[in-house]
Amino acid sequence: MKKIAFITSGGDAPGMNAAIRSIVKTCLFHNCEPYGFYNGFQGMVENEFRRFNYKDVNNIIFQGGTILSSSRSDDFRTFEGREKAYNNLKAIGIEGLIVIGGDGSFKGASVFSDEFNIPVVGVPGTIDNDIFGTDYSIGFDTALNTVVENVDKLRDTANSHHRMFFVEVMGRHSGYIALHAAIASGAEMVLIPEREVELEAFANSLCRMNKGERGSIFIVAEGDELGGVEELTNKLAPYLKAFDVRTTVLGHIQRGGRPSAFDRILATRLGSASVESLINKENKLMVGFSNNTLSKVKLEDAVGRKHKIAREDMEILEKLLTLSY
Structure with a gap:
């Protein structure tokens, strides 16, 4: 794989820039050209992109938000919009797509992959921490x-x-x-x-x-x-x-705010893993972090299932309540 595109989609989350940095640097390490598209899926539709290099991700690991910006795209909800996005990717030779976002973004990415046979990998980036297949999503901490x-x-x-x-x-x-x-x-x-x-x-x-x-x-x-x-x-x-x-x-x-050390490390690991998953010809999966190690789950599971609240977390709170005073 020689050219990989990446976007941030949906709500911004602290640590997204750390993931972007990791994606770019891992691509360059593997002699792969990284292309960032602005404003999420809408940027793919409108062909707003740039080829990234080392200097483009210098000193962004500690910045909140996303340097790529993000938006919700009505155009991408239509087949015509997705077809336009695909043609824009195809015109510059993109062979794989990384989507940093939540389950709504993954739904769009999954449909896009099915329709145009382009490999897609998801990176969980949402403060809600509600995505199945990972203990933590970027931004939650x-x-x-x-x-x-x-x-x-x-x-x-x-x-x-x-x-x-x-x-x-x-x-x-x-x-x-x-x-x-x-x-x-x-x-x-x-x-x-x-x-x-x-x-x-x-x-x-x-x-x-x-x-x-x-x-x-x-x-x-x-x-x-x-x-x-x-x-x-x-x-x-x-x-x-x-x-x-x-x-x-x-x-x-x-x-808002600067991402915590945990989110920076998590985003760095997931960003790198997403690139190497595409290089290894994997498709329609999400990279995550479960049981203190990197994990992978089918994109359809990340979309179709929910990260449930642990019963022990509810129990510990109930034990610590002040029942009377």
């Missing part, structure tokens, strides 16, 4: 540390004024950030999409835990069935009249 750092600061105010703080974190369909942030920050409780909670029982638990005598932190994944923090606290208002309640939505600060 950094986002988690960002959340914990901010929750620690909120804890100071919560304790000083004996307030209840409901903190909303990202996770529309996955509670990984919320659950792990709750464990790491010592939160009193967590609400996640994977676990159903009855409103009145939850409200009674809050009152029993707090009694207005101490500060409390409750982490809420944005996709929880009871709603985000604004909707949730409105529903809880009749039960919490005696408490000083505050809400905070951390929002997109969770996506």
Whole structure:
């Protein structure tokens, strides 16, 4: 394989630039030409690319976001758009494609590979950590540390004024950030999409835990069935009249910032493995990291299955709850 294209797609995640750096350097090590396309699949449709060299990835390993930019492409959802993208790749002799992103990006890559018989390898890059086939996705560790750092600061105010703080974190369909942030920050409780909670029982638990005598932190994944923090606290208002309640939505600060050392190393290993998978004529797979070693899973499994919350993580949080005060 002499020419490999790569894109970042979907939501940005800290560590994507480290993956780009690794892909470029591994390609050059194997005498393969690396071509980066800008703005995800849309850049393939519009033929926005450049051939990368060593100088292009100098000093990017510590940068957040993605130097390739990212977008969601309506054009690529159509056969005509994908055909245009393929013709653009074919015109410069691209023989394989690496897609850094989440399951939505992998769906598009899988269809593209089937339609035009081009080898594709996925690299999991999403702060949600919800992709099957890998214990960790690029960006999760950094986002988690960002959340914990901010929750620690909120804890100071919560304790000083004996307030209840409901903190909303990202996770529309996955509670990984919320659950792990709750464990790491010592939160009193967590609400996640994977676990159903009855409103009145939850409200009674809050009152029993707090009694207005101490500060409390409750982490809420944005996709929880009871709603985000604004909707949730409105529903809880009749039960919490005696408490000083505050809400905070951390929002997109969770996506930003310099990647952690863990994310840099993870991205470097996965980026290199993706290039060598294509060189070894492998196709329609995702490189991941499971049980402390590199792993590979079929792209259709990465798309069709979900990375489930570990039961032991839920159990450890329940054991550490303050049941009364």
